[in-house]
Amino acid sequence: MRLVDLQVGTDNGVHLELHPRLNVVIASAALQERVAALLGRAYVLAGTEVTGTVDGGDYLTPLDPTAVVALDLIGDGLDRIGPADLPAPDPTARQCARAVLDARIDAADAALGELVGERDRIARLHAATEAAVAAGTDEREECVARREALDVSAGALDARRPALAAERDSAGHAADVAAGRLEELCGVRAALATELGPGEDGADIRMGDDTGGLVALVERAGALGGLPAQQMDEVRTWLGDVARSQVPVRADAQALLAEVDAVERAWQLAARTGVEGDPEVVALASERADLDTNHQLLRGLAASGLLGDTAKSQIDASHIALLQASKAQEADAAAAEQVVLARYGFDSYLEYTIATSTRSVGQAVEAKLADLEEHIAGLDRDLAAARSRVAGRIEQLAAAREPAQQKVTALLGFRPEGSSIDALSRIPEVPHSVTRLVLSVDEAIETARDEVARYRGTIADLDDEEVSLGERARELAGQREQIDARIADLDAALGDAVPEAASLAVRLADAEAGVANATRDLSAITDERDRLDAVPTDRYGPDDVVPVVEAVLRRLDPWATNPPPVVLCDTFGPLPSAQAIAVLEAVTARADRSQILYLTSSSEVRDWAKRLDPSVGRLINLAHGRWSPRRLGRKVLGRRQTG
Known part of the structure; x- marks a missing residue:
């Protein structure tokens, strides 16, 4: 029995035009699972979810329940072989290869x-x-x-x-x-x-x-x-x-000179003038003499009985002269009047007027004469005291002169005979x-x-x-x-x-090169073992191609006269791409009477299927756009008519 074409699914169904031997269907994983699941129940779903054309050998018939009964199709649908149906990878070759690599590594090490x-x-x-x-x-x-x-x-x-x-x-x-x-x-x-x-x-x-x-x-x-x-x-x-x-002059001499000069000058002045030459004594003596002259005059007038008349006539005359004096002569007239008033003991003409207002001029002058005598007595006392003070000062200066002379002697180193001032003034x-x-x-x-x-x-x-x-x-x-x-x-x-060092350098370079080569060899062997160890233990290798082919052939029953089609849903996915293609080639060659639908998404398998001999199989790429049912129907009818 051969399937000529299939329509799998009703909504967005997939139409497949099938080759009698090998059909490589490129689809996504989800689409693969969907198609495989529907084909696995193709006999049950015939005429509904799964439709198409069946080549019964001598005739073509639609895939429907009648055809399933007529062709005596047993089971729910097409037989499905998946990766789980493959035998486990044989570890013998891997173990042998690793043992060889270990031995090589030990030797290289x-x-x-x-x-x-x-x-x-x-x-x-x-x-x-x-x-x-x-x-x-x-x-x-x-x-x-x-x-x-x-x-x-x-x-x-x-x-x-x-x-x-x-x-x-x-x-x-x-x-x-x-x-x-x-x-x-x-x-x-x-x-x-x-x-x-x-x-x-x-x-x-x-x-x-x-x-x-x-x-x-x-x-x-x-x-x-x-x-x-x-x-x-x-x-x-x-x-x-x-x-x-x-x-x-030197500072100490200058100071002593000032001291000596003051003492000398004061003593010489006091000694030259004496007691009677002192200004205070002279002033008091002069005043005493003036008062004594006036006193004798007044005393003579009083004895003659003419004191009052004389005083009155002279005072009045001086006052009249003042009154009659011109502006220019007024000051002199006033001074002359004051002299006359003072002669008789009056300080001013007003005092004279007051004094004579209650008594006679003679009585007033007599009273003034008594005051004058008391004043003269006081002057005598003051003059005696002044003379005593001057005499004491002279004696004090004489006593003070000696220490100064001693200082001069101490400064000069000798006592000058003459003036000590000249000797002191020469000290620089x-x-x-x-x-x-x-x-x-x-x-x-x-x-x-x-x-x-x-x-x-x-x-x-x-x-x-x-x-x-x-x-x-x-x-x-x-x-x-x-x-x-x-x-x-x-x-x-x-x-x-030096030559020995050069020879050793050449030997060392050769030894370094040998070590480098041995290191590279050891690294290459180690890398090879690492690559072998990196491959998972459940990964298939070239030595697993024959067991896989034999296992699949046992499911295909290639010796049957008219075996039913088989669905391989990415069955060889666990194998490397090269081994998967080798298995497909071997299975297709040996099961030439079996119709195979191989569902996969491998790009390597797709590229290999593009180069298939048309007599062996074809590539169906569901990864591209889909055919519409009407277009597929026209294409199938056209092929039937030409066939």
Whole structure:
């Protein structure tokens, strides 16, 4: 029995025009399952879900229940063979292949170990030889550099000898010059100390003294370097000003001069004027004399009985003169009136008027005369007290003059016979540059002594250096002989080690190449085993093609005269594409009387089916667009008519 065409399914059904032998149907997994399920119940669903045309041998008949009964089709539908119906993969070939690979890996690993051991031995020997060569080369370079340095040092020693002699001569000459300068500085210092006085600070120098010799000494000290230029200029200028008496008086002398001057002047003035010449005594005595004259006049008038009339006539006359005086004469007239009023004891004309308003002029004048006598008595007392005070002050000044003279004596060192003011005014203010004059020269002397000592020390050092130069030269010569001997030994050793290192380098390269080749071989075998291990244990291989073919043929019953069609639903999917195609080819060739529907989605199987011989089978690609039932019907009818 053969199926000519099939319509599987009613809604969106699939139409298949079938080849008598092999039909490779390319469809999605869902469509494969649907078609396989319907074909598996094709006899039950004949005329409804599954329709088509059946070739009964001598005639064609539609696929319907009548045809199923007439053709005695047994079962629910077409026989379906799936991947589960295939025999399990045979592990024998896989195990044998892996055992072979394991043995090869062990052998390659052992060979690699031997090569690595030999390579490492050669590498160690080569490294040791290279290290020895490098160390010897470095040591030889160091020896050569050391020998060159020794030659340079020896040359420097040879060049140092003339320079050393020249330096020693120069140091000896400098020491002699410094010693002469030191001696002269000591002489100048002694002369300066004599000129500056016992204190060596210029305290005995006086204004107006001849300072020419001291100036010459200062200039000589400056020329010898005993004085800084600024200090020398300051001292020389000061000495010139002292000779011209143009220097300020020393501060303590100035203070004592002020004290002595005040005491001397006060005492001389008091001694010259005496008690009666004191201004206070003179004023009181003058006032007493004036009052005494007026008193005698008034007393005479009173004795003659003319006091009142005379006073009245003179006072009135002076007042009338004031009243009659012109503006220009008014002041003189007022003064004259005041004199007349005072003569008779009145302070003003108003007082005179008041005094005579209640009594006579004579009585008023008599009263004033009594007041005048009391005033004269008071003046006598004041005059006596003033004379006593003046006399006491003179005695006090005389007593105060002696301590001042003692201070002058202490400052000058002697008691001046004449005026102490002249002696004090000649003491100049001595600047710091003069007081430090001898100290500066002393510092220069110490510096000169240090300089002499330094030069002599330099000479001693140069002598020591000359001795050490000879010792150093002998030492350098011995070191150079040792270095020459060591260089000769190193040259001999390097002459043997360098070729040996080159030979070992070639052997090491060969060993490295052998290790690399062995490593690649071992890696290739290991990769092959890894690829074998990576394949799942349930994966089919080339050795499984024959068992699979035999298993499928047993289901197809190829020896039957008219076997029914069989549906293979991606049966060979577990096999690799090459083995699946090989199984299809073998099954198709051996079951030439069986009609096979192989459902798959494999692109490799699809490409193989495109190249099928039309007499063997055809490709049905359901992955493209579908035929409409009307078009399929026209195509089937056309084929029947031509057949």
